[in-house]
Amino acid sequence: MLDIRWIREHADEAKQRLASRHGGEEEKVDSLLELDAKRRALLTEVEQLKAERKAVSKEIGALMAKQCHEEAAARKETTRELGDRIAAMDREVNQAIAEQDAILLSLPNLPHSSVPDGTSEADNPEIRTWGEPASFDFTPQSHVTLAERLSLIDFARGAKLSGSGFLLYTGWGARLERALIQFLLDLHTREHGYVEVSPPFVVSPECMTGVGQFPKFYDQAYAVQEGQDGSTLGKLYLIPTAEAPVANIHREELLKEEDLPVFYCAYSPCFRAEAGAAGVGTRGMIRVHQFDKVEMIKIVRPDEGYRELDAMVANAEKVLQLLGLHYRVILLCTGDMGFASAKTFDIEVWAPGQGSYLEVSSCSNCEDFQSRRMNLRFKSSDGKNLHPHLLNGSGTALARLFVALIETHQQSDGSIFIPEPLRPYLGADSIPTPA
RNA sequence: GGAGAGGUGGCUGAGUGGUUUAAGGCACACGCCUGGAAAGCGUGCGUACCCUAACAGGUAUCGAGGGUUCGAAUCCCUCCCUCUCCGCCA
Numbered sequence: 050m051l052d053i054r055w056i057r058e059h060a061d062e063a064k065q066r067l068a069s070r071h072g073g074e075e076e077k078v079d080s081l082l083e084l085d086a087k088r089r090a091l092l093t094e095v096e097q098l099k100a101e102r103k104a105v106s107k108e109i110g111a112l113m114a115k116q117c118h119e120e121a122a123a124r125k126e127t128t129r130e131l132g133d134r135i136a137a138m139d140r141e142v143n144q145a146i147a148e149q150d151a152i153l154l155s156l157p158n159l160p161h162s163s164v165p166d167g168t169s170e171a172d173n174p175e176i177r178t179w180g181e182p183a184s185f186d187f188t189p190q191s192h193v194t195l196a197e198r199l200s201l202i203d204f205a206r207g208a209k210l211s212g213s214g215f216l217l218y219t220g221w222g223a224r225l226e227r228a229l230i231q232f233l234l235d236l237h238t239r240e241h242g243y244v245e246v247s248p249p250f251v252v253s254p255e256c257m258t259g260v261g262q263f264p265k266f267y268d269q270a271y272a273v274q275e276g277q278d279g280s281t282l283g284k285l286y287l288i289p290t291a292e293a294p295v296a297n298i299h300r301e302e303l304l305k306e307e308d309l310p311v312f313y314c315a316y317s318p319c320f321r322a323e324a325g326a327a328g329v330g331t332r333g334m335i336r337v338h339q340f341d342k343v344e345m346i347k348i349v350r351p352d353e354g355y356r357e358l359d360a361m362v363a364n365a366e367k368v369l370q371l372l373g374l375h376y377r378v379i380l381l382c383t384g385d386m387g388f389a390s391a392k393t394f395d396i397e398v399w400a401p402g403q404g405s406y407l408e409v410s411s412c413s414n415c416e417d418f419q420s421r422r423m424n425l426r427f428k429s430s431d432g433k434n435l436h437p438h439l440l441n442g443s444g445t446a447l448a449r450l451f452v453a454l455i456e457t458h459q460q461s462d463g464s465i466f467i468p469e470p471l472r473p474y475l476g477a478d479s480i481p482t483p484a
Numbered sequence: 485g486g487a488g489a490g491g492u493g494g495c496u497g498a499g500u501g502g503u504u505u506a507a508g509g510c511a512c513a514c515g516c517c518u519g520g521a522a523a524g525c526g527u528g529c530g531u532a533c534c535c536u537a538a539c540a541g542g543u544a545u546c547g548a549g550g551g552u553u554c555g556a557a558u559c560c561c562u563c564c565c566u567c568u569c570c571g572c573c574a
Contacts, residue, residue, distance in 0.1 A: 089533095089534065089535090092533075092534055092535095092543080093534060093535065093542090093543095095543085096533095096534065096535090096542060096543040096544085097542080097543090099542085099543060099544085100542060100543070102554075102555080103543090103555080105554070105555090106502075106554055106555040107502075107503085107555080108554095109502080109554055109555070110501095110502030110503085110554090110555070111502080111503085113502070114502075114503095121554085122554095124554070125553095125554040125555095126554085127554085128554040128555080129553095129554060131554085132553090132554070132555090303494085303531090305494095428494095432513095434531080
């Protein structure tokens with residue numbers, strides 16, 4: 050959420066920077082400012098009336114104490130009418146606040162000045178690459194072929210259980226998934242300074258609003274209810290990312306400056322309805338309704354936000370480097386960034402079987418956009434209450450990492466080579482071909 | 485799900501309709517005192533919004549939302565959360 054006072058004083062800049070997202074959001078600014086002016090005028094007026102009522106009520110109290118009941122009764126008459134006017138105006142003020150909040154919650158974050166202008170992913174500059182695409186003296190297979198041949202995934206039965214887009218990992222596949230999760234958590238907690246948390250996998254709508262999922266992406270979430278009790282529908286949602294619970298851990302709190310920075314990492318499954326994306330889904334594991342992910346979250350002082358963003362990207366890159374996977378780092382342009390983000394780096398890993406790069410990580414600094422939505426603050430050393438920067442990044446998404454890993458490290462005999470750092474977790478140096 | 489007890493500022497803790505303008509204490513900040521410190525004494529000290537060039541001023545806020553009243557931390561209703569016990573349950 051943007052700061053209404055900042056918008057009030059920087060209306061032109063707000064419009065310009067919203068316009069740079071090429072989403073037409075800047076058109077909402079004028080009506081927002083009108084509501085703001087109306088709200089403040091009403092508030093000033095009704096607060097004067099309340100001050101008056103308060104003063105007279107106090108007089109009535111004093112008169113009652115002195116047993117002057119007639120005089121008190123006369124004053125009650127005048128304040129009764131005052132109370133009716135106040136109630137009416139309170140309703141108007143609340144209406145204006147509700148309308149203003151609805152617009153504020155619908156506006157995306159402003160892009161940072163270092164974000165390049167653009168309208169689609171075609172305009173995202175490549176920042177750097179690491180390694181080279183794997184070369185083969187045979188034709189590399191798709192992960193679908195590999196997973197079926199090695200019985201890593203039972204696609205048909207996964208679909209039987211839950212529909213298309215749900216995966217049943219089996220045997221070495223299930224074991225590899227588990228090994229990757231633990232490898233990632235150990236890396237980030239032992240080497241990168243994150244505190245591991247294991248959050249709920251369902252969250253309240255307030256948490257979804259806090260990170261900016263709601264109100265814009267209601268359709269993307271799975272809403273749950275208790276049994277057949279429809280009245281409980283909408284009280285909890287399956288998390289689309291661990292960012293939803295973990296970024297909200299300190300919602301509504303006032304942290305101390307010495308508490309910062311806070312680094313969390315968490316494993317969770319991620320549930321995405323992908324409404325409207327029917328038919329876009331590719332065969333296999335690349336676009337699914339449920340996948341595992343290890344997420345990194347940072348809560349930092351505003352002056353450290355961008356330094357910490359770079360560090361977080363490096364943390365995610367380390368995963369791919371240790372696994373020997375070629376990747377590139379992309380800076381998202383203004384038109385391609387997520388709703389809550391001010392600046393986002395994507396990391397795309399090379400999948401030789403696909404002949405394409407797959408997004409396995411997205412690291413964003415949301416600045417104070419989310420912390421304002423969730424009323425998360427910290428008291429600075431000079432006593433001011435400030436909104437910290439909130440950063441989130443995948444470290445990394447698992448299904449696509451699984452794809453890149455088996456496609457990159459497939460051998461001519463059909464087995465999968467396991468990179469050294471992962472071996473203690475898998476308990477093997479390769480996934481063998483079936484006998 | 486049932487019964488009971490609770491929810492007051494950073495913490496603690498009073499307050500059952502009207503100088504409560506939320507007492508007192510702790511913590512914190514500043515000052516006095518001291519060779520220095522502690523103790524003691526004094527002053528200040530929540531949050532959000534409105535207004536103002538600034539100082540000042542105003543409104544709201546006692547888990548949340550409604551209601552009664554001239555006036556609600558206090559009375560009524562609904563909901564949320566915590567604790568104790570019971571039931572069910574991995």
